[in-house]
Amino acid sequence: xxxxxxxxxxxxxxxxxxxxxxxxxxxxxxxxxxxxxxxxxxxxxxxxxxxxxxxxxxxxxxxxxxxxxxxxxxxxxxxxxxxxxxxxxxxxxxxxxxxxxxxxxxxxxxxxxxxxxxxxxxxxxxxxxxxxxxxxxxxxxxxxxxxxxxxxxxxxxxxxxxxxxxxxxxxxxxxxxxxxxxxxxxxxxxxx
Numbered sequence: 001x002x003x004x005x006x007x008x009x010x011x012x013x014x015x016x017x018x019x020x021x022x023x024x025x026x027x028x029x030x031x032x033x034x035x036x037x038x039x040x041x042x043x044x045x046x047x048x049x050x051x052x053x054x055x056x057x058x059x060x061x062x063x064x065x066x067x068x069x070x071x072x073x074x075x076x077x078x079x080x081x082x083x084x085x086x087x088x089x090x091x092x093x094x095x096x097x098x099x100x101x102x103x104x105x106x107x108x109x110x111x112x113x114x115x116x117x118x119x120x121x122x123x124x125x126x127x128x129x130x131x132x133x134x135x136x137x138x139x140x141x142x143x144x145x146x147x148x149x150x151x152x153x154x155x156x157x158x159x160x161x162x163x164x165x166x167x168x169x170x171x172x173x174x175x176x177x178x179x180x181x182x183x184x185x186x187x188x189x190x191x192x
Contacts, residue, residue, distance in 0.1 A: 007182050008059040008079050012101050013086035014094040018119040021165035022086065023062045026175055048172075048179060056179045077108035082178045086117045087138070089124050089162065095138045098146060102154050113181035114158045115174050116150065118143045122164040157181055 011019040027044050047057045061076050085101055087094040098116065105112075124137050140162060147160035159177045163170040 003053055004055045004057065005183070006057045006059065007081040007179070008061065009082045009084065009178060009182075010061045010063055010077065010080050011084045011086060012063050012105065013117075014088070014091075014097050014101075017086045017088040017091070017094050018165045019062050019084075019086050022084070022117070022119060022163065022171055022174070023060055025165045025168050025171045026060075048175065050176065050179055050183070054183065056182070058175065058179075074108055077105070080109045080112065082113045082115075082182045083109075084115050084117055084174060084178060086119050088120050089118045089138045089143075090120055090136065092136055092138055095142070095146065098150065099153075102150055102156075106154055106156075111154065111156045113178065113185055114150070114156055115178045115181070116143070116147050116158050116160045117174055118160070118162040119165060121162045121169065122166050157185070 011023060013019055023044055027046055044060045044062075045057065046060065047055055049055050061080075063076055083105055085098055085105075087098055089095075095118075102114075105114075118138060118140070143160050143162060147158050150156070151158045159181060161170050161174050161177060163174055165171060
């Protein structure tokens, strides 16, 4: 008999980092290069099969990233089991703001599993040079360093992955990695 689990997960990060595009790509919807701001939150449901004995149903909440939606976001965190924290590899300020997002997460939910996503890798220059904070884009190595820093500072399990919502690269993998993290932490699991 297959075990079925229901997890509420949220996509968080600054506005324009590609949260909605990632959700839509994961749902099998097409990519749109046009930016349309999420108002408050958006919602979707998708099931994935991890193995012959585990099926995961995600309630996916895509939270608006603009500062003026902070009060609205707080209500949508309730009951969250896992998080996809997204930054744009071409906008260093969104990378730096991940600390703010982790603080908001801890304040509203506590310590839960996180997948840290560096999105829009299709736009990054091919040569992945060593870290340089003066450069506008963020390297894979810098993402790895950030992952370790956030894990240590906030004492939460974090997986780091880079994605492209445009090409679909690693999008499904990001959600699968979150599912594996969630299965390891059974305290928030609801069996259905």
